[in-house]
Amino acid sequence: MNIEQIRQPFTDIFPGDLSGNTVQRNTPKVLFATVKPAGFDGPKLIAFNQALAEETGLGRYEDKDLDFLVGNNLPDNVKTYATAYAGHQFGNWAGQLGDGRAIIAGEIINKDGKKTEIQWKGAGATPYSRHADGRAVLRSSVREYLMSEAMYHLGVPTTRALSLAFTGEDVVRDMMYNGNPQLEKGAVVIRTAESFLRFGHFELLSAQREYNTLEDLADFTIENYYPEITTDGIQKYKDFFEKICTRTADLMTEWFRVGFVHGVMNTDNMSVLGLTIDYGPYSMMDEYDLNFTPNTTDLPGRRYAFGQQGQISQWNLWQLANALHPLIKDEKFLEDTLNQYGTYFWEAHDKVLCRKFGFEELLESDEEFFTNWQGLMQELQFDYTLFFNQLEKLNSDSDLKTLFENASYVGLNDERLKKLGDFAKKHEARLTLNTISKEESSALMNRSNPKFTLRNYLLYECIEEISMGKTEMLEKLTRALENPYQELYPEFSAKRPSAYDDTTGCSTLSCSS
Template sequence: MNLDKIIQPFTKEFPGDLSYNTYQRQTPGVLFSLVNPVTFENPELIIFNEKLSEEIGLGKTESDHDIAFLHSNYIPPQIKTYATAYAGHQFGNWAGQLGDGRAIYAGEIINEKGQKTEIQWKGAGATPYSRNADGRAVLRSTVREYLMSEAMHFLNVPTSRGLSMSFTGENVVRDIMYSGNPKPEMGAVMIRTAESFLRFGHFELVSARKEYDLLKKLADFTIKYYFPEITSEGKEKYAEFFNEVSKRTAEMIVGWSRVGFTHGVMNTDNMSVLGLTIDYGPFSMIDEYDLNFTPNTTDLPGRRYAFGQQGKIAQWNLWQLANALFPLIEDSQPLQKTLDEFSNYFWLKHDEMLCKKFGFDDLKESDEDFFNDWQRMMQELKVDYTLFFTKLEYLDKCESSKELFGDIFYKDLNENDYKQLDDFIKKYRTRLSANEISREESLDLMQKSNPKFTLRNYLLFECIDELNNGKKDLLNKIVNALQNPYVEKYPEFSVKRPAKYDDTPGCSMLSCSS
């Protein structure tokens, strides 16, 4: 690996705390604090994403220093590792200063194409922003983030990515369900990458502290490096920036909906200004279609971050970002205009996405009623979301709805249920007949929009269990499957969640504990 290519423009451009002090504290006036990652006595590499490493410009592992770097046990001499400060609204409430509690930046790589990639360890020890926590990560959460971020990438949903994952050789104590029963778990550390990990919360922090010169500097930095399409000047530049963030956010949430992803912790500090999926905690792909599904026990009973609420919450989070950016614009009208347009833009993109999933050539006025009927049928019959669209591609080859869809329900259907299904399929056939494209073109749209493989929580649960017992077979199989999610490479993965996992912690719902 060419570790000499790691650079640090962020630390050069912004004020920081240069003390290397991990004592957890408030850090007014700075955006980062220098901090060294911990070292581990007996780390062991679990997986290294060689293809990603070459794409971002690091290359292959060639030395002991390379492997030690992945474990956080070696720091190249030209870099100073750091954590950033940010704030946020958590479950709708202002939480004040937060920051990188388990993430430590190595810096940035620029590849031969001029593309920038930030690199950071997660689980490599405490920072000034750890809020009385230890900065470690357990194997369970590390495997989940590494695999799901890679799965989302190959599903064509904007996301951070996993570069490596290692056992740390130490145990970490966590209370997985917040039930008062903490237990030791295997520790792990990963390196994750993204074009940038800048969040809504970075802007919220400096704006709340009324550090407006720093707010302007942060906004100018972000626009310069990540929004080159913005060419306006003055206050208009920041309004245009907010509008672009809003669009990227809407498109990301539509991507989540397309593949059935539920984030679980859509706090503003977990929202990327680049429209990337970041901070994989208690997430889940939905099994049965349920707009009220939340994968996070901490989100009960309100279900603020439920699958069907993600667009609404994205808009609420954008309100908070608008408030943070207001001092740069000093005019609420352009901000309000973007916020008012968010809902229409989101639902237009959402319905266009559903058209492709169903193989429709274009969005028609009557499709809103069709989609509402579909949602009602899916919820009432407890239909598996991914498998429904997989089966739908074979509609022309099977005359009986009961025969075609019979094994993808999470309830026992009666005759009235099957009649509801038949009635919907009749509506679908009628809508298909209005297409102005061939059936082959329609199927092509469906096959490009509907994954055959999604990384379900029960598969992650089984993979983690195997790794805890020293086995990597399922890990390797999942990595292979997620790289081609629109092809049914492993039919054994294209099944609904086994009933034995219905109430197993970690298979349907999780806590924020990691």
């Protein structure tokens, strides 16, 4: 790989702690601290994303590159560091946080001028590890590696994953925080993004009243990642905030489209580029439930439940607005922009639903249709992905029980079939209001409804196999997630098996790495 081309523009511009000290501590008035990866004696490659390597400009993988993939024996041009940020966690101000398990190698620019930031996750402690070890375990690393790539191929803005490797060491984790720590296999994943800048980077500087550096960071972000902003002065920062709001709303509607639940939408887990970032206790939706949260830490409040993600994103943007206020200095503009966010989000959300149902445009009457559909989904416990897959096949000759039985987690008795039949008639009637052809409507549904989503039980089974030294399922899941709008493996297009209903790692997850 062409790792000699990696550079560090961020550390050339912003104040940092150049001591190389990994002791966990506060680092006031700096945005980064230099830190070296821990180093591992027995690494072993599990997976490598060659297509992404070529796209970023890193080139072909060779056996000698394994050291770089786990942070060993780095060349002199790679000056590794971790960044400091702050954040609101579960609605409460948490103060200084930072890259506790992430260490940044820098960025690389490909032949087309595209910039890609590269970082290890799980390569050792940083000053921001908050008394943790900075390591990651296999299960969380597999989940991040596969899901970030799955989201990319679904068409959802996201960070991506370059490699997955065993470190050769065991790591102690209390998976459910219940006093039962166990040894687990350690792993490192390399993830990439145009930038990993978060709401929390701006929150930290604003809270510290480092307004000059806050302005520098905003200018850096605009120049590098929002080149379409060409205004000056305060207007530039207003345009910046508006575009973050739009990207965030668009991301939330994409999460709704594919049935993704993030599970821990703290402000430090929100990207200023509108990317899905930090894959922890996430889940793809199985049975439809607006109150579903996969994160045990989010119980019983369900702050980050599936149906709350739009509202929580707006709440998080309020915190970013507070952080950017010293640059914008216009409370009414910020209030108006955030109030308009809800209107924009719900209209975008409903337009996404229209495409999923094959409707060419949003009509005023669709609000009632969508409300009735949500009630049907929850009462009949339909699987989110499978319902739309079967709806695409529905025609006047279809037997509803045969078509939808395997999409419901409670089964379809006569009463439930009648409710489903009533809804099917309403859907058919709504389709007649389209001006596009039936074939065009079907094509719209096909583009909007994935045939494959990476369910937690599939990840669970894959992790178990990798732990035993097997990679067959990893390879199949990789092919499937690279083609989510095709049904390559019918066995993956099934409801979660009942045996996994209460299995930790399938139905319930924690923030534990």
